[in-house]
Amino acid sequence: MTEQLPFEPGLVAVDPAGDLATALELPARPLHIEVGFGKDVRVLRAAAADPGTLYLGIEVSRKKHDKFCRKVARAGLRNVRALLCDVREVLQEMLPPACVLSFTVLFPDPWPKRRHHKHRWITPESAPQLARALVPDGCVTVATDDAPYMDQIRASMRSAGFRLERETATVPALERSLFAERFERLGAPVLYQLWLRG
Numbered sequence: 355m356t357e358q359l360p361f362e363p364g365l366v367a368v369d370p371a372g373d374l375a376t377a378l379e380l381p382a383r384p385l386h387i388e389v390g391f392g393k394d395v396r397v398l399r400a401a402a403a404d405p406g407t408l409y410l411g412i413e414v415s416r417k418k419h420d421k422f423c424r425k426v427a428r429a430g431l432r433n434v435r436a437l438l439c440d441v442r443e444v445l446q447e448m449l450p451p452a453c454v455l456s457f458t459v460l461f462p463d464p465w466p467k468r469r470h471h472k473h474r475w476i477t478p479e480s481a482p483q484l485a486r487a488l489v490p491d492g493c494v495t496v497a498t499d500d501a502p503y504m505d506q507i508r509a510s511m512r513s514a515g516f517r518l519e520r521e522t523a524t525v526p527a528l529e530r531s532l533f534a535e536r537f538e539r540l541g542a543p544v545l546y547q548l549w550l551r552g
C-alpha cells in the first residue's frame with residue numbers, strides 16, 4: 355500500500371501576490387523555511403527525508419527560483435514549495451505568527467562593503483520578525499564566512515531574545531550546502547550557529 359502524504363501534488367511555486375498563509379495552510383501545517391537556497395538542493399534532501407512536513411524555499415533570484423522548481427518537480431517531492439520574493443517582505447507582512455518550525459540561512463550574501471551593508475537582511479529589524487514567525491521552540495540556523503556579518507547577526511539575534519544553542523567552525527553534514535562545500539574546499543573559515551527562540 356502506498357503511503358498517504360498530507361500534501362496534494364501541485365505547483366511548486368507559490369504566488370508571491372497571493373495570501374501565503376492560505377496557500378500553505380498556515381498555521382495548521384508545520385513549516386520549515388530555507389532562505390536564499392541559490393543553486394543548492396539541501397532542502398530537497400531534507401524534504402525527502404521528512405515527507406510529513408512542508409518545506410518552503412524563499413529566493414529573490416528568478417533564475418535560481420525557476421531552476422529549483424524544476425528540480426523539485428523532477429524529484430517528485432510533494433512537500434516542497436518555492437517563493438520568488440525578498441525575504442524581508444515575507445517577514446514584514448506575509449507570515450502569520452508562530453507558524454514556522456525553523457529558518458535555515460546558509461551563507462546569506464554578506465555585502466562586505468560598508469556602503470552595501472543596507473542590503474544585508476539579518477538585522478536588528480528583521481530578527482524580531484523571525485522570532486514572531488517561529489513556534490515557541492522554533493530555531494534559526496545560520497552559517498557565514500563573513501566575520502563582521504556574523505557579529506551583526508549575533509547582536510541582532512541576541513537583541514531579539516534568541517538564545518545561542520550551538521556554535522561550530524564547520525557546517526553539520528545535514529546542513530551542508532554548495533557554498534559550505536566551496537568554503538571547505540578553499541579551507542576558508544566559516545561559522546555555523548543554531549539559535550533558539552527565547
Ligand SMILES: C[S@@+](CC[C@H](N)C(=O)[O-])C[C@H]1O[C@@H](n2cnc3c(N)ncnc32)[C@H](O)[C@@H]1O
Nearest residue numbers: 390391392394413414440441460461531532533
Ligand atoms: C551566497 S548565496 C548562498 C546559496 C546557498 N544557500 C548555499 O549556501 O549554497 C545567497 C543566496 O541568497 C539569495 N538572496 C539574497 N538576498 C535575498 C533576499 N533578500 N531574499 C531572498 N533571497 C536572497 C541570493 O539570490 C543567493 O541565491
